[in-house]
Ligand SMILES: [Zn+2]
């Protein structure tokens with residue numbers, strides 16, 4: 001079993017130190033300069049070739065030159081949160097913290113790289129390592145795909161790791177099919193015609209039209225959507241009007257759409273557009289709808305996910321691999337990879353010694369024993385026969 005290899009005695013402390021170095025200097029968005037440098041220096045020390053498909057992303061290659069490749073993804077960016085853990089290696093950058101665990105993901109992928117490199121002669125296919133910035137926004141996966149990370153060698157399978165506060169350390173959870181949500185935000189501007197509140201027939205009341213629109217939007221979810229296939233449409237803000245005796249000539253509303261499947265997402269977007277257009281037309285108003293497209297839903301490949309579960313059960317032990325029953329509506333830009341090649345998502349448990357609160361919180365303490373399990377899981381997928 002890969003997890004029992006004594007090589008981890010060397011790799012594990014190195015990974016821990018690497019993770020702490022990354023944790024101390026978190027970087028936001030697409031500007032992961034220091035982290036990129038650390039990754040590249042680590043790869044150099046292992047003799048692994050690498051390139052920069054985009055400014056602050058890294059592509060590395062291990063194994064044979066030809067054949068279809070497996071891609072392993074680690075994200076490198078942090079969150080705009082001020083750390084409150086009091087750890088000796090806490091963030092030295094005010095307003096930035098690795099509160100989503102991407103420091104762990106990068107360290108796990110580097111640890112896996114070291115293990116895989118040491119067993120390079122056993123690889124049956126090329127392994128592409130993808131170190132990406134910008135997962136928390138504005139997105140680094142899509143620019144790296146557009147820069148060709150899935151080509152040369154052609155990538156035909158992919159996997160990513162995310163730490164999870166819902167599993168104990170050492171447990172790895174996998175979800176077959178729809179795993180994470182897609183997110184699209186929208187702004188609706190309703191334009192009516194102003195007038196005196198005592199003479200509504202002289203105007204077109206944008207507030208009344210907006211109320212009708214909000215009601216009609218709920219029907220998309222409650223009456224048109226399969227209740228077993230999640231879809232949420234929420235209007236979160238509404239602003240309009242001047243005073244009690246003036247007919248409002250304009251209302252601006254913003255909201256969000258969350259879905260688990262691309263077909264559902266596309267249909268929801270289309271129906272929102274049709275509904276706001278028709279309601280506006282019915283009541284003589286005009287409407288502008290602006291959609292800010294977010295990440296698509298992350299849907300894992302069922303066959304590859306089952307295959308990955310078998311490999312992990314063999315190489316880590318059957319008690320350490322579990323099924324995840326429910327998807328989440330959180331988003332992940334690995335979705336763009338999963339849209340193009342069969343993909344698996346490994347949720348690595350971090351709840352153990354020292355764990356306090358959940359991901360995206362200023363007090364997040366990760367049980368660092370999880371690093372070895374994540375790295376070993378990546379290595380097991382790479383070295384499968
Ligand atoms: Zn996050």
Ligand SMILES: [Zn+2]
Pocket residue numbers: 100101102135162
């Ligand atoms: Zn994350």
